[in-house]
Amino acid sequence: MSSSSSSSEISAQEGVGEELIPVDENVLQKHAGFFDRNGDGVVYPWETFQGFRAIGCGFLLSIASAIFINFSHSRKTRPGKFPSLLFPIEVKNIQRGKHGSDSGVYDTEGRFIQEKFEEIFNKHANTYTNALTNDELKAMLKANRVPKDYAGWLGGYVEWKLLYDLCKDKNGLLQRDDIAAVYDGSLFERLEKKRSADNKK
Numbered sequence: 345m346s347s348s349s350s351s352s353e354i355s356a357q358e359g360v361g362e363e364l365i366p367v368d369e370n371v372l373q374k375h376a377g378f379f380d381r382n383g384d385g386v387v388y389p390w391e392t393f394q395g396f397r398a399i400g401c402g403f404l405l406s407i408a409s410a411i412f413i414n415f416s417h418s419r420k421t422r423p424g425k426f427p428s429l430l431f432p433i434e435v436k437n438i439q440r441g442k443h444g445s446d447s448g449v450y451d452t453e454g455r456f457i458q459e460k461f462e463e464i465f466n467k468h469a470n471t472y473t474n475a476l477t478n479d480e481l482k483a484m485l486k487a488n489r490v491p492k493d494y495a496g497w498l499g500g501y502v503e504w505k506l507l508y509d510l511c512k513d514k515n516g517l518l519q520r521d522d523i524a525a526v527y528d529g530s531l532f533e534r535l536e537k538k539r540s541a542d543n544k545k
């Protein structure tokens with residue numbers, strides 16, 4: 345057996361540059377974990393707000409996102425039936441925050457599914473191999489829609505719109521590397537570093 349296919353393996357994901365993503369990992373926890381600013385396993389609305397500010401989002405967008413995200417994810421990720429009025433999100437249960445009409449790149453356990461990631465580009469990247477235009481992104485969202493799953497349509501729209509607005513390049517393209525990096529949260533770390541470097545200038 346080659347070293348690249350042992351059970352505790354780290355697999356190089358083809359096309360994702362140098363990025364190494366452990367195969368058995370719940371990468372969705374990393375995506376959400378960026379926003380757990382004090383690392384206690386729970387994301388409170390003010391932490392979502394701080395995380396959004398840290399990656400360069402404006403004040404109002406950060407407030408609106410914190411309300412929307414914590415409101416929609418808190419109940420699903422918490423134990424028991426009762427909502428908490430502080431709207432915490434439990435990172436260890438974040439896969440329960442998955443909705444319909446998504447790309448399927450995260451599976452039900454929050455793992456990164458390479459084939460589904462490739463499918464985004466095979467199906468929708470018609471102009472450039474490694475990037476999506478705004479129209480292609482819209483077409484993808486439409487194609488992912490499960491009939492009458494309005495909450496899922498909204499969730500998908502918000503996630504991809506946020507990503508597009510944060511990362512589109514000067515030609516209005518969303519690059520494959522940026523899409524790959526949002527899944528494991530490394531994009532957020534990169535944007536945070538860039539922002540603090542820009543602030544020091």
Ligand code: HEM
Binds near residue numbers: 413
């Ligand atoms: C600027 C901040 C954020 C951006 C750009 C973003 C973007 C995305 C994108 C593009 C997806 C993939 C959707 C798909 O595969 O169709 C996603 C999924 C997800 N995100 Fe975020 N996200 C952000 C913040 C957050 C926060 C703060 C949380 C919770 C603490 C969160 C929880 C989730 C969950 C649970 C999913 C899985 C949805 C699914 O696959 O059904 N995200 N996000």
Ligand SMILES: [Ca+2]
Binds near residue numbers: 381
């Ligand atoms: Ca926390």
